[in-house]
Amino acid sequence: MAFLIILVVVLLAIGLFRYYRQRTFLKVLTEEQFVEGYRKAQLIDVREPQEFDGGHILGARNIPVTQMRQRLVELRKDKPVYLYCQGSTRSARAAHLLHKKGFQEIYQLKGGFKKWTGKIKRK
Structure with a gap:
């Protein structure tokens, strides 16, 4: 029992620890803040192609x-990267x-994306 509690x-x-460390390099933005900056950035959807x-x-x-x-070679280090996925798990992994x-x-x-209310495009 004590082992389980320690675990x-x-x-x-x-x-x-991971949560607080992530906050030092990943800035989470509201939709309004996201819209303000993503046109000047690299906007990346990290979901799978069928979701995209x-x-x-x-x-x-x-x-x-x-x-x-x-595919890191497709991204520039000198420009901001704006990430999103369906929720936030995969984009946090990509950010790391x-x-x-x-x-x-x-x-x-x-x-x-599930909370996004702005313009979208479908294929």
């Missing part, structure tokens, strides 16, 4: 988080990878 405490501590084709933010490029490592690769200005849409 739960350790897992919670790791989760909290079903509807995406106008002007977004699709680089799925599963392909991000191989970008941060490790030296990207400085990384932003995430709060609530993801």
Whole structure:
């Protein structure tokens, strides 16, 4: 029983550490803040292609988080990167990878595409 309690405490501590560390390099923006800046940035949808084709933010490029490592050459480190996925999990993973690769200005849409009320494009 004591082992389980220690395990739960350790897992919670790791989760909290990751959350606070992520906040040092990933800025979460409301939809209004996101709209203000994404036209001057690299707008990346990190969902899978079939999700992207079903509807995406106008002007977004699709680089799925599963392909991000191989496609880093498509992104510029000197321009802000605006990320979104369906919620926020995959874009947070993509942000972590970008941060490790030296990207400085990384932003995430709060609530993801499911909360987006702006213009969208479907294929």
